[in-house]
Amino acid sequence: MDRPSPAVQDYLKAVYQLGESSETEGPITTSQVAEALAVTTASASNMLKKLDALGYVVHVKRQGVELTDSGRQAALEVIRHHRLLETYLATRLGMSWDEVHREAEVLEHHVSEALAARIAEELGHPERDPHGHPIPTIGGQVASPPSQRLSELPDGATAVVGRVDDHDDALLRFLADRGLVPDARVEVLEHAPFGGPISVRVDEDRVVEVPPEAARAVHVE
Amino acid sequence: MDRPSPAVQDYLKAVYQLGESSETEGPITTSQVAEALAVTTASASNMLKKLDALGYVVHVKRQGVELTDSGRQAALEVIRHHRLLETYLATRLGMSWDEVHREAEVLEHHVSEALAARIAEELGHPERDPHGHPIPTIGGQVASPPSQRLSELPDGATAVVGRVDDHDDALLRFLADRGLVPDARVEVLEHAPFGGPISVRVDEDRVVEVPPEAARAVHVE
């Protein structure tokens, strides 16, 4: 029961996150995984076959893969490490949101369970990372509150920011600049026509313009 | 100018440390390196040839290797990371000496320069790690004070512990138990005959018995 290699961990994480973020149920395809990891579909195909052999996924030929319990468990462990590291590096070492993500992407594969546990303790077992994403427990529980995207709220609606997608550093900075961080209160004022920006009042205070692509990355509750 | 692979870093570190700890001048042999890294001499031979090609060492066939400036620089960077991590994990996360060493052995290859710099800053740019080993600067300066081993002191001599070798977890705990940590004052009382233990008064207080092998791991000034 050795720890899976970094490559295997990356694949499992990708499969898990693709399953999370896709509206549609069912298997994750080879090409989705390949794109997420920036490898060829041939490489992904080989690796998914291997993950099946290792018992982490069920691979149905020409359909895709679905995580087994063991695979989900392994994926959540990596995600737990990632988010604990992000939180620690941001709050205890004052690193910026974008630095933190890159750093955690590497270190998540190399911190021991003991260190992860110490970090969690030191942070008081937080439930969310700085972007608002839930931190799985050691047992593999994840709180994932139902959420809506800011882009889908009607004019006049108010809500609280739950989390923001952290795939793009520039977008992250853009949102942070405008106060769109977890726990911010937002009120949708109006949608400009023809795919224009959305006017949003943030924290009962300033009004900012949020382009649709950015609004899609903000999840509210 | 990519970062060398973890394997390359491990070899460079080993060559550097073998050069440090050996009394004799001159090249480091293939088998010394092989033993230090627990690989076969064949593997070491191949890798040393490769390090030569990369410009990190000069390899003279059947003689051994010596670090180039570039190799020494790379080795010191790894050692810097290792010792900063040890210091950080011990003082800020309360991990024990032995846990800390294993953890740093892995993480030293994966922390970014930015993170290493943040850690150094957070710690106030310490000059030594918890075992008393000097922490190289970014530029590659190392303070290495002349030192003698506790095992070599004559009866009646007094000195201050500078550093202790950290290769063996059990030994480390043994020494820590007896107060033989950096900055402890020691007075040699007597050597038992036939390779018996050395009686040492620690911090003008308790008297402990130190077997010769343990005494060799304690460096005093």
Added chain:
DNA sequence: TTCGATTGTTATGGCGCCCTAAGAACCGGT
């Protein structure tokens, strides 16, 4: 329903780093 485009798979090879086996160079003793 047939054919081209799309998507997935298999085959094969490269690269890094390890191994074992075998051979070459060097050492000390006689």
Added chain:
DNA sequence: ACCGGTTCTTAGGGCGCCATAACAATCGAA
């Protein structure tokens, strides 16, 4: 000067993970 033992190097193979190329299955449009 030779011979046996030690040390080092070379040769060849394995494993993990990536790639490219070629082939197979599937989908959808006419």
